[in-house]
Amino acid sequence: MHGATPEAGFARADMTTFCRLDELGLEVTGQRLTPDHAVLACRVVNSDQWCRRCGCEGTPRDTVTRRLAHEPLGRRPTILHVTIRRYRCINRGHVWRQDTTKAAEPRAKLSRRGLRWALEAIVCQHLTIARVAEGLGVAWTAANDAVLAEGKRVLIDDTGRFDDVTAIGVDEHVWCHIRRGDKYVTVIMT
Ligand SMILES: [Zn+2]
Numbered sequence: 001m002h003g004a005t006p007e008a009g010f011a012r013a014d015m016t017t018f019c020r021l022d023e024l025g026l027e028v029t030g031q032r033l034t035p036d037h038a039v040l041a042c043r044v045v046n047s048d049q050w051c052r053r054c055g056c057e058g059t060p061r062d063t064v065t066r067r068l069a070h071e072p073l074g075r076r077p078t079i080l081h082v083t084i085r086r087y088r089c090i091n092r093g094h095v096w097r098q099d100t101t102k103a104a105e106p107r108a109k110l111s112r113r114g115l116r117w118a119l120e121a122i123v124c125q126h127l128t129i130a131r132v133a134e135g136l137g138v139a140w141t142a143a144n145d146a147v148l149a150e151g152k153r154v155l156i157d158d159t160g161r162f163d164d165v166t167a168i169g170v171d172e173h174v175w176c177h178i179r180r181g182d183k184y185v186t187v188i189m190t
Contacts, residue, residue: 015040019073020113025102026082037077037137040070044084044098051089052096058087066100069110069136071117077137080111105153109138110146118147 030041133143
């Protein structure tokens with residue numbers, strides 16, 4: 001059949017890699033597109049079925065859904081609905097869920113790609129928090145909290161570098177400090 005094989009130099013079209021979800025340990029299983037936003041249903045690639053406490057194998061019990069704002073694609077907010085499996089170990093009844101730390105910080109509302117998009121939008125394109133929140137399809141406080149938390153995380157990781165800093169905050173008027181050897185940018189105001 002003609003058309004089944006991609007042209008030379010092209011890989012087969014693949015939503016997971018196009019949306020950079022492979023970097024987050026996720027795989028797209030479905031899509032729901034509306035004029036103003038897109039939802040991608042995802043699953044966690046790593047099955048994660050071994051008990052962290054006793055090492056025995058777990059049996060899947062049920063699933064939970066974690067919602068994450070991803071980087072906007074096609075000029076509309078893109079939301080991930082990640083299905084996370086919950087397990088119970090056979091021997092002792094320990095329970096756990098698939099690890100999603102590759103996808104996002106614990107309890108975060110933004111995926112790692114979403115967070116990176118937010119930081120780059122603020123620092124490189126000088127977008128306001130309000131505009132970033134609109135781009136991600138989240139509340140202003142959610143965008144602001146995520147950027148603040150990331151700023152603090154990076155600063156704490158880098159102890160000693162900001163010894164003279166007495167107060168840290170993020171504002172829409174910023175100073176930029178660029179981390180060594182990395183395009184990643186931290187926004188701080190002192
Ligand atoms: Zn166990």
